[in-house]
Amino acid sequence: xxxxxxxxxxxxxxxxxxxxxIALGLTVLTFLFFxxxxxxxxxxxxxxTGIENFExxxxxxxxxxxxxxxxxxxxRRMINFATSxxxxxxxxxxxxxxxxxxxFAAISGSSPATVIAIGSILLPAMVAQGFPKRxxxxxxxxSGALGILIPPSIVMVIYAVATGGSVALGPDGARVTSAxxxxxxxxxxxxxxxxxxxxxxxxxxxxxxxxxxxxPRASWGERWKAFRECIWGLLLIFLVLGGIYRGWFTPxxxxxxxxxxxxxIAVFVYKDMGLKDVPRVLLGSASMSAMILYIITNxxxxxxxMTSEQIPQQLTAWIVDMGVNWWTFLIFVNILxxxxxxxxxxxxxxLITAPILFPIAVKLGVHxxxxxxxxxxxMEVGMxxxxxxxxxxxxxxxxxxxxxxxxxxxxxxxxxxxxxxxAVTFIPEISLWLPxxxxxx
Amino acid sequence: MxxxxxxxxxxxxxxxxxxxxxxxxVIFVAVAHRYTTDFVVSYRNLPGAxxxxxxxxxxxxxxxxxxxxxxxxxxxKFGAAYGVRTGIHVGVDVLVLQLPPxxxxxTILFGLLCGAxxxxxxxxxxxxxxxxxxxxDQTSPDLELPSWIVYLCIPLGSYLMCFRFLQVAxxxxxxxxxxxxDHSHVEGIExxxxxxxxxEGVR
Numbered sequence: 211x212x213x214x215x216x217x218x219x220x221x222x223x224x225x226x227x228x229x230x231x232i233a234l235g236l237t238v239l240t241f242l243f244f245x246x247x248x249x250x251x252x253x254x255x256x257x258x259t260g261i262e263n264f265e266x267x268x269x270x271x272x273x274x275x276x277x278x279x280x281x282x283x284x285x286r287r288m289i290n291f292a293t294s295x296x297x298x299x300x301x302x303x304x305x306x307x308x309x310x311x312x313x314f315a316a317i318s319g320s321s322p323a324t325v326i327a328i329g330s331i332l333l334p335a336m337v338a339q340g341f342p343k344r345x346x347x348x349x350x351x352x353s354g355a356l357g358i359l360i361p362p363s364i365v366m367v368i369y370a371v372a373t374g375g376s377v378a379l380g381p382d383g384a385r386v387t388s389a390x391x392x393x394x395x396x397x398x399x400x401x402x403x404x405x406x407x408x409x410x411x412x413x414x415x416x417x418x419x420x421x422x423x424x425x426p427r428a429s430w431g432e433r434w435k436a437f438r439e440c441i442w443g444l445l446l447i448f449l450v451l452g453g454i455y456r457g458w459f460t461p462x463x464x465x466x467x468x469x470x471x472x473x474x475i476a477v478f479v480y481k482d483m484g485l486k487d488v489p490r491v492l493l494g495s496a497s498m499s500a501m502i503l504y505i506i507t508n509x510x511x512x513x514x515x516m517t518s519e520q521i522p523q524q525l526t527a528w529i530v531d532m533g534v535n536w537w538t539f540l541i542f543v544n545i546l547x548x549x550x551x552x553x554x555x556x557x558x559x560x561l562i563t564a565p566i567l568f569p570i571a572v573k574l575g576v577h578x579x580x581x582x583x584x585x586x587x588x589m590e591v592g593m594x595x596x597x598x599x600x601x602x603x604x605x606x607x608x609x610x611x612x613x614x615x616x617x618x619x620x621x622x623x624x625x626x627x628x629x630x631x632x633a634v635t636f637i638p639e640i641s642l643w644l645p646x647x648x649x650x651x
Numbered sequence: 652m653x654x655x656x657x658x659x660x661x662x663x664x665x666x667x668x669x670x671x672x673x674x675x676x677v678i679f680v681a682v683a684h685r686y687t688t689d690f691v692v693s694y695r696n697l698p699g700a701x702x703x704x705x706x707x708x709x710x711x712x713x714x715x716x717x718x719x720x721x722x723x724x725x726x727x728k729f730g731a732a733y734g735v736r737t738g739i740h741v742g743v744d745v746l747v748l749q750l751p752p753x754x755x756x757x758t759i760l761f762g763l764l765c766g767a768x769x770x771x772x773x774x775x776x777x778x779x780x781x782x783x784x785x786x787x788d789q790t791s792p793d794l795e796l797p798s799w800i801v802y803l804c805i806p807l808g809s810y811l812m813c814f815r816f817l818q819v820a821x822x823x824x825x826x827x828x829x830x831x832x833d834h835s836h837v838e839g840i841e842x843x844x845x846x847x848x849x850x851e852g853v854r
Contacts, residue, residue: 227747228762229740231731235769250776257773257805264716267723270671271678459682466678466719492668499723500667500730501739507727553743597745 213521216241220512230558231501234508238515246519253511260510261503264462265374265391268367270499271465272319277495278472279318279443283482285327287440288313294436297425301417303336304349305410311353312406313440315360316447317468319367321556321593325354325604333609340423343609344619345416351605351616352623353409355590358556360402361395362450362465364502365589368557369582370394371506372513372564376522378572388568389578391461392454396645397579399451401587404640405630412626442475455648502557509561522569529570536574540635543567543581544588551592555600559592560585576638579651583641587631594624663733663811670726674719681715714793721791721801728808735766735815738830759829760820767816770809777805 219240223233242250279285292309299305310328318324329350336346358365373388380386389397416422428436437444450468453459459467476483483491516522529539550559564585571581593601596617606616634640645651688707691700734740747758784799791801822828 223765224743225746226758226762226765227742227744228765229742231740232762232766232769233742235773236765239769239772253773253776255780257777261724261727262720264720267674267719270723270726271675274671274675463678463682466675467682469675470679488672489668492672493664496667496671496726496730497734497737497739499671500727501734501741503723503727504731504734504740553745555741558741 212245212519213524215245216515216519216521224554230554231505231508234505234512234562238508238511241515256511256514257507260507260514263371263374264460265367266371266503266506268362268391268462268465269364269502270495271462271469272362272364272367273499273502274492274495275465275469275472276318276320276323277491278469278476278483279314280323280327281476281483281487281491283480284317284440284443284472284475285310285314286331287436287480288443289328289332291433291436291440293425294428294433298427299414300422300424301410301413302341302422302424303332303339304341304345304413304417304422307332307336307346307349308353308406308410308413311350312356312360312402313444313447315354315356315358315402317362317443317450317472318357319362319364321355321357321590322600322604324357325350325601326608328354329605329608333605343611344615345420345422347605347609347611347616348619348621348623349409349413350608351599351601351620352594352627353406354601354605355593355627356402356406356409358593359398359405359583359586359590361398362461362468363395363398363586365556365560365586366394366398366582367391367461368502368506368560369564369585372509372561373568373578373582376513376517376565376568378569378578380572381575386572386578389582393579393645393650394582395451395454395461396648396650397583397641398586400644401583401630401634401640405587405590405627408626408630409623412623416622442479446471455650505558505561509558512562513565516565522566525566526570526573530573534574536571536576537636539570539574540576540584543571543584544631544635547585547588548591551588551595551598553598555598556589556593559589577642577651579645580638580641584631584634587627587634591624591627591631594620594627660736663729667726667730667733670722670729674722674726677715677722678719681712684710684712717791717793721794721796725804725808728804729811732808732812732815735812735819736830738819756823756827760824763816763820763823767813767820770813770816774806774809774813777802777809781806 216237220233220237223236224230238253242253289306289310292313293303293306296305296309297303307328310332311324314324314327318327333343333346333350337343357363370389370391376388378386378388446468449471450464453464453467454461473488477485477488534542547559547563550563568578568581572578593599596602596613602613602616602620605611606613609616611619642651684707688704691704691707694700695704731740742762747755750758781799781802784802785797787798789798790796791798819830
């Protein structure tokens with residue numbers, strides 16, 4: 211009953227269009243004022259201590275690093291490198307776009323940032339070469355989604371944070387701890403590469419079928435030159451992933467180091483932005499981070515309320531009583547997240563649903579890392595279809611195409627992504643193999 | 652009045668931009684310090700290594716993590732207020748956009764006033780909490796700052812945010828003027844002037 215009241219209130223408030231963070235907070239306050247005896251003072255403290263967690267601080271750092279990189283010409287050099295490597299195959303610039311997105315995703319933690327960085331340079335070039343606009347926009351919108359699957363990834367940090375505090379018991383009754391940011395990052399590598407390959411294959415097939423232009427083959431000398439030019443961007447991949455895997459840095463430290471590194475290469479090495487642009491980048495990153503941190507603060511309040519009302523435990527018991535097995539549950543999770551992806555953006559969805567889904571999934575024997583990767587892939591799909599797919603809006607801004615037209619344009623790749631989602635759901639080893647091989651699980 | 656408001660705006664922007672920049676530098680310096688110390692230790696036979704080690708070991712940066720967290724919490728509170736002014740806070744607007752204009756205006760105003768109500772309540776709760784803390788001599792673990800100063804960002808940030816919600820609600824009520832952050836726009840990227848890739852070999 212309480213569960214119903216809480217969620218009805220939350221959904222009613224959200225539908226008025228108020229910020230999600232406010233809707234979450236007001237739900238908690240209303241509930242605490244009228245329906246329980248939890249001391250209100252605990253709430254004020256939670257507002258501060260909720261984000262007093264060093265892991266969360268990776269988010270502002272990754273956003274800052276991403277903004278320096280988007281401004282900093284790293285993307286252009288990565289596109290040049292990708293073009294020289296695969297531009298002569300079917301798909302030409304389109305295939306190079308998929309590869310460039312995958313490379314950029316490995317240094318940026320957000321999908322829209324990837325779409326902007328790669329798309330704003332590549333799309334005009336593709337149109338100039340005679341590709342239909344639809345094709346280019348479809349490739350970039352969907353490949354840009356790799357940004358949150360290939361580490362680093364802001365959504366993965368949010369998942370780790372959202373599930374970090376919850377008490378979950380495995381099928382045998384033993385306590386299961388949630389996935390760490392490092393584990394999730396490493397687990398994202400294989401699915402990321404797989405999805406990039408699949409999207410690339412779709413691109414090649416479509417380009418072959420409609421006979422789109424290809425580029426002349428670049429010589430090894432040219433490839434080497436393009437590689438040398440983008441080496442500074444590529445080094446960041448090894449710095450972040452290698453650093454976290456080898457234990458040089460915690461994920462948050464890695465994020466801070468990559469922010470400083472990105473600043474140095476943007477301003478001093480590539481010289482694509484001047485020192486006078488720095489305050490603006492700082493301000494933009496700060497306000498974006500503050501928005502996400504504010505949602506997190508209120509989502510922490512919300513999950514505090516749910517925990518004190520024992521809602522995840524009740525739901526778990528209920529699901530287990532119904533005799534649902536793990537894969538039926540995961541199908542349900544997929545549907546829920548895809549529907550939620552229609553109305554909310556990724557970080558809010560993960561923050562609200564992960565604390566509820568996590569204990570149930572663990573009880574049914576799903577590995578926390580597997581659930582995390584599954585949620586991330588769902589978020590990717592959500593970003594690529596209307597009405598709130600952020601990538602779609604970003605791409606429509608760049609390509610100057612209407613949302614409806616773009617929706618039709620993305621479907622071949624979206625279909626590929628949905629098939630990949632099914633694979634990730636039913637084959638846990640896609641997510642778990644690499645971290646297990648490296649001894650991280 | 653307008654002048655004062657503009658000063659407040661600038662202050663807010665400068666504060667959050669400085670905080671994110673400073674936090675990055677603090678963590679970077681702490682990491683760099685750790686690795687240079689390790690480096691000096693592993694090459695301790697080189698001339699001057701002892702002196703360098705003594706110098707580095709004299710600097711204690713154990714408080715860096717705590718400082719970074721506090722800076723970001725402050726940034727989050729004031730940045731959220733700035734976000735209200737620039738309309739960056741996302742909501743579910745699928746239903747609202749379907750409403751007839753008159754209803755839509757009412758609903759949006761309701762949302763904004765709810766925002767003001769929530770932040771107002773939190774601000775007051777935070778103020779009481781800080782008042783209570785200032786009577787004690789509780790300090791933060793590493794920096795040993797008085798706790799009430801650290802927690803001061805809750806009432807200050809929340810009241811500022813409440814003020815921003817009221818400001819936005821007023822200008823929307825009077826002039827139909829609603830700040831809207833375009834998430835699909837990124838400064839510094841001019842789409843039209845962006846040049847295509849020209850690797851050698853493209854004819």
